[in-house]
Amino acid sequence: MAFIQFPKEMKWGAATASYQIEGAVNEGGRGLSIWDTFSKTPGKVYNGDNGDVACDSYHRYEEDVEIMQDLGINMYRFSVAWPRIFPNGIGEVNQEGLDYYHRLVDRLLEAGIEPLCTLYHWDLPQVLQEQGGWDNRETIEAFVHYAKTMFKEFDGKITKWITFNEPWCVSYLSNFLGAHAPGYTDLQLATNVAHHLHVAHGKTVIAFRELGTQGEIGYAPNVEWNEPYSDKQEDKDACARANAFFIEWFFDPVFKGSYPTFLVDWFKEKGVTVPIQEGDMDIIHQPIDFVGINYYTGSVGRYKKDEGLFDHERVDTGYQKTDIGWNVYPEGFYNVLRYLTKRYGAFPIYITENGSCYNDDVENGKVNDQGRIDYLKQHLTSLHRAMQSGVNIKGYLTWSLLDNFEWAEGYKMRFGIVHVNYRTLERTKKESYYWYQHMLENNFFEV
Ligand SMILES: CCOCCOc1ccc(-c2cn(C[C@@H]3NC[C@@H](O)[C@H]3O)nn2)cc1
Numbered sequence: 220m221a222f223i224q225f226p227k228e229m230k231w232g233a234a235t236a237s238y239q240i241e242g243a244v245n246e247g248g249r250g251l252s253i254w255d256t257f258s259k260t261p262g263k264v265y266n267g268d269n270g271d272v273a274c275d276s277y278h279r280y281e282e283d284v285e286i287m288q289d290l291g292i293n294m295y296r297f298s299v300a301w302p303r304i305f306p307n308g309i310g311e312v313n314q315e316g317l318d319y320y321h322r323l324v325d326r327l328l329e330a331g332i333e334p335l336c337t338l339y340h341w342d343l344p345q346v347l348q349e350q351g352g353w354d355n356r357e358t359i360e361a362f363v364h365y366a367k368t369m370f371k372e373f374d375g376k377i378t379k380w381i382t383f384n385e386p387w388c389v390s391y392l393s394n395f396l397g398a399h400a401p402g403y404t405d406l407q408l409a410t411n412v413a414h415h416l417h418v419a420h421g422k423t424v425i426a427f428r429e430l431g432t433q434g435e436i437g438y439a440p441n442v443e444w445n446e447p448y449s450d451k452q453e454d455k456d457a458c459a460r461a462n463a464f465f466i467e468w469f470f471d472p473v474f475k476g477s478y479p480t481f482l483v484d485w486f487k488e489k490g491v492t493v494p495i496q497e498g499d500m501d502i503i504h505q506p507i508d509f510v511g512i513n514y515y516t517g518s519v520g521r522y523k524k525d526e527g528l529f530d531h532e533r534v535d536t537g538y539q540k541t542d543i544g545w546n547v548y549p550e551g552f553y554n555v556l557r558y559l560t561k562r563y564g565a566f567p568i569y570i571t572e573n574g575s576c577y578n579d580d581v582e583n584g585k586v587n588d589q590g591r592i593d594y595l596k597q598h599l600t601s602l603h604r605a606m607q608s609g610v611n612i613k614g615y616l617t618w619s620l621l622d623n624f625e626w627a628e629g630y631k632m633r634f635g636i637v638h639v640n641y642r643t644l645e646r647t648k649k650e651s652y653y654w655y656q657h658m659l660e661n662n663f664f665e666v
Pocket residue numbers: 236239385388392396397398441513515572618625626
């Protein structure tokens with residue numbers, strides 16, 4: 220019988236995001252976001268689902284915090300809806316919006332749960348999108364103003380801050396692949412957005428330091444791992460390009476103050492350049508306190524001429540898949556963490572998202588999501604192996620606390636350890652909730 224034991228100082232939590240759980244889109248002075256617009260554009264979201272009600276956490280946050288307290292977590296990652304604080308992105312602050320997040324944070328602190336606050340989890344104020352969104356450098360200044368407002372308002376109450384969630388999704392998934400809001404399919408536009416997010420991140424870190432805000436700040440890139448199908452150089456090079464699209468492209472600017480040359484050249488061949496202005500890279504290259512890593516899946520890959528953006532194709536290796544069709548690939552979790560530590564040093568990491576989609580429903584008052592328990596065990600085993608090898612893991616937060624609005628997949632895809640009945644909004648703790656609760660009690664689990 221083998222046990223996996225984690226260090227006693229390990230932080231354990233769960234994560235959510237504003238547009239995915241809050242609902243109450245027309246309450247509390249909230250303005251429209253790009254996801255309100257995108258989800259109501261026919262054909263963009265499964266079944267025409269939207270975040271109008273979601274999990275109704277705007278009204279049910281106290282019940283949700285009770286569920287967290289019962290779970291035994293000591294950290295909760297949530298995001299602030301920028302349109303609740305500045306309904307038009309800039310201008311007059313909306314006190315009702317600030318008040319909602321004060322209520323939530325106060326309940327968390329009373330419950331002994333540390334808030335980990337994401338400033339941007341994709342709900343850009345629609346008014347700013349109409350002025351060019353992240354393609355417009357003025358949005359950078361608007362974001363810094365919003366961030367400084369939050370730092371001043373919550374200084375000392377919130378002491379862990381994340382600037383951007385998954386800048387790859389905000390830039391390439393949303394402006395090149397077109398799958399997320401605002402839904403464009405333009406590689407140069409997506410590259411402009413990625414760069415402007417980097418600059419906004421760097422300016423926000425500078426503002427955080429200049430204000431003397433208490434606590435730590437970081438960002439939360441999403442990573443996947445592409446393992447070469449063979450030792451052939453062309454397969455290794457193809458996977459290096461696919462990996463760099465998520466890793467080097469979003470880590471090198473912050474950790475090295477430059478973009479990876481081999482990918483800059485690859486994009487240049489496609490007529491795409493990075494809109495770097497004087498001083499940008501020094502701004503981006505600000506020291507940060509931690510990185511949030513979001514990992515779900517990976518694949519085996521190989522070279523295929525003219526396939527996709529990088530002459531790279533995924534190989535179907537028959538790996539088990541979750542209900543959203545992603546490989547269950549815990550080895551990729553270990554590999555990407557090792558790669559990050561080897562390339563950038565043993566910087567502090569919180570796993571700010573790791574979880575799986577299993578759409579099990581309630582039967583006789585229970586949800587038997589054994590697939591999610593297996594996924595957690597496999598990935599926590601990989602995480603432990605990575606920690607043993609020197610990866611500097613400070614905490615792990617599973618995605619997600621609640622079933623919620625899974626973007627273009629709507630409510631069809633369920634990632635929660637707590638089931639949500641979207642008609643009644645009743646929460647039902649799944650078997651994975653009880654497994655996670657038991658593991659947290661002892662900080663170890665049986666493999
Ligand atoms: C046109 C081609 O389109 C392909 C779709 O390509 C992707 C890639 C990646 C994702 C994706 C979704 N998630 C989970 C979220 N992370 C943040 C949190 O809000 C979770 O809901 N991570 N990555 C979705 C779609």
